[in-house]
Amino acid sequence: MHNVRKIVDDLYWIGANDRRLALFENIHPIPEGVSYNSYMLLDEKTVVFDTVDWSVTRQYIENIEYLLNGRELDYLVVNHMEPDHCGSIEELAFRYPNMKIISSEKGFMFMRQFGYKSIAGHQLIEVKEGDTFSFGKHKVMFIEAPMVHWPEVLVTFDTTNGVLFSADAFGSFKTLDGRLFNDEVDWDRDWLDEGRRYLTNIVGKYGPHIQVLLKKAATILDQIKVICPLHGVVWRNNFEYIIDKYDKWSRYEPEEKGVLIAYASMYGNTENAVEILAAKLAEKGITNVKMFDVSNTHVSYLISNVFKYSHLVLASPTYNLGIYPVMHNFIMDMKALNLQNRTVAIIENGSWARKSGDLLQEFFETELKNMNVLNEKVGITSAMNNVNNDEMDALVDALVESINKN
Numbered sequence: 001m002h003n004v005r006k007i008v009d010d011l012y013w014i015g016a017n018d019r020r021l022a023l024f025e026n027i028h029p030i031p032e033g034v035s036y037n038s039y040m041l042l043d044e045k046t047v048v049f050d051t052v053d054w055s056v057t058r059q060y061i062e063n064i065e066y067l068l069n070g071r072e073l074d075y076l077v078v079n080h081m082e083p084d085h086c087g088s089i090e091e092l093a094f095r096y097p098n099m100k101i102i103s104s105e106k107g108f109m110f111m112r113q114f115g116y117k118s119i120a121g122h123q124l125i126e127v128k129e130g131d132t133f134s135f136g137k138h139k140v141m142f143i144e145a146p147m148v149h150w151p152e153v154l155v156t157f158d159t160t161n162g163v164l165f166s167a168d169a170f171g172s173f174k175t176l177d178g179r180l181f182n183d184e185v186d187w188d189r190d191w192l193d194e195g196r197r198y199l200t201n202i203v204g205k206y207g208p209h210i211q212v213l214l215k216k217a218a219t220i221l222d223q224i225k226v227i228c229p230l231h232g233v234v235w236r237n238n239f240e241y242i243i244d245k246y247d248k249w250s251r252y253e254p255e256e257k258g259v260l261i262a263y264a265s266m267y268g269n270t271e272n273a274v275e276i277l278a279a280k281l282a283e284k285g286i287t288n289v290k291m292f293d294v295s296n297t298h299v300s301y302l303i304s305n306v307f308k309y310s311h312l313v314l315a316s317p318t319y320n321l322g323i324y325p326v327m328h329n330f331i332m333d334m335k336a337l338n339l340q341n342r343t344v345a346i347i348e349n350g351s352w353a354r355k356s357g358d359l360l361q362e363f364f365e366t367e368l369k370n371m372n373v374l375n376e377k378v379g380i381t382s383a384m385n386n387v388n389n390d391e392m393d394a395l396v397d398a399l400v401e402s403i404n405k406n
């Protein structure tokens with residue numbers, strides 16, 4: 001049975017939710033699922049904007065057949081060729097032999113790379129930045145958005161009704177559960193964490209490319225009425241809110257003054273140190289603190305929070321004369337995702353050799369940009385002692401001063 005929602009006149013959401021997939025891109029846990037959004041325009045011509053993951057194609061075809069109501073599908077616009085969106089292209093190509101496909105040069109290159117033989121008999125229309133196309137009443141303009149999130153990406157702007165098909169931009173993890181629009185949910189309360197985790201982990205590396213897209217969007221902002229991303233809610237107001245979030249994340253600026261404490265602890269002694277740290281911070285009035293055991297937290301959550309907070313404390317045992325492996329994985333992910341502009345404090349532990357602190361300091365000073373590593377450190381030999389307690393007081397004072405001055 002079909003399940004569609006009207007967005008504005010002539011335009012419908014025809015996507016589906018996925019609560020079965022455990023790992024998005026086979027990396028990131030999605031305990032709250034994800035939606036694959038696709039859109040259909042019923043004009044003089046019928047048009048689909050992007051498809052969906054293969055796993056939900058049965059629902060998807062029912063949605064399309066219902067809205068077509070016997071008409072042909074005339075056009076498929078492919079803004080993004082990652083398989084969570086292009087998974088049903090071949091199914092549409094088989095079902096609608098007269099369907100013309102519009103995409104970028106690289107979009108068609110990826111279709112060939114993925115082996116989409118079924119598109120061979122279809123008219124392929126290659127578009128680039130600034131090209132326009134008319135489907136009848138509705139005229140669209142194509143805007144290139146490379147690396148948001150793959151190199152082929154387009155966003156498509158309907159100049160007739162102000163709808164922006166924004167590809168992965170402004171998307172989020174989480175299923176829609178019947179709601180479709182941003183004003184049908186409490187996004188700041190219920191979606192922000194998953195929206196940040198999606199953006200920072202999936203596209204975090206490409207902040208400068210997001211900035212380019214935001215600047216292009218700014219030139220038509222007064223004309224944009226609706227933003228239709230490929231995951232998550234459709235935005236029909238409050239654009240300043242989500243654009244501000246994207247602007248901060250893509251400039252690697254923290255959302256909040258606060259402290260992320262990420263620790264590893266083999267036998268509880270390093271954990272004891274960060275518990276003492278958090279209590280001392282609270283006593284000094286710093287309560288916007290979030291603490292994670294990196295051994296029990298998927299790195300995608302750590303990344304989301306390191307993008308959120310202004311200050312980062314890493315507490316790591318020494319392991320094989322190096323940084324504890326899961327902590328090492330976390331900092332390597334920070335590097336891969338281009339994290340910048342944070343103040344970092346380091347706590348190290350080592351029973352027979354303390355190495356992790358120096359290695360962490362060297363990493364932040366040489367591998368990441370604009371990271372301010374505090375001079376005050378805590379160097380634990382097996383378990384906290386009185387000297388460490390004094391070191392912790394100094395570290396807390398340095399953190400408090402840094403937070404209060406920024």
Ligand code: FEO
Binds near residue numbers: 150168
């Ligand atoms: Fe949701 Fe880059 O694909």
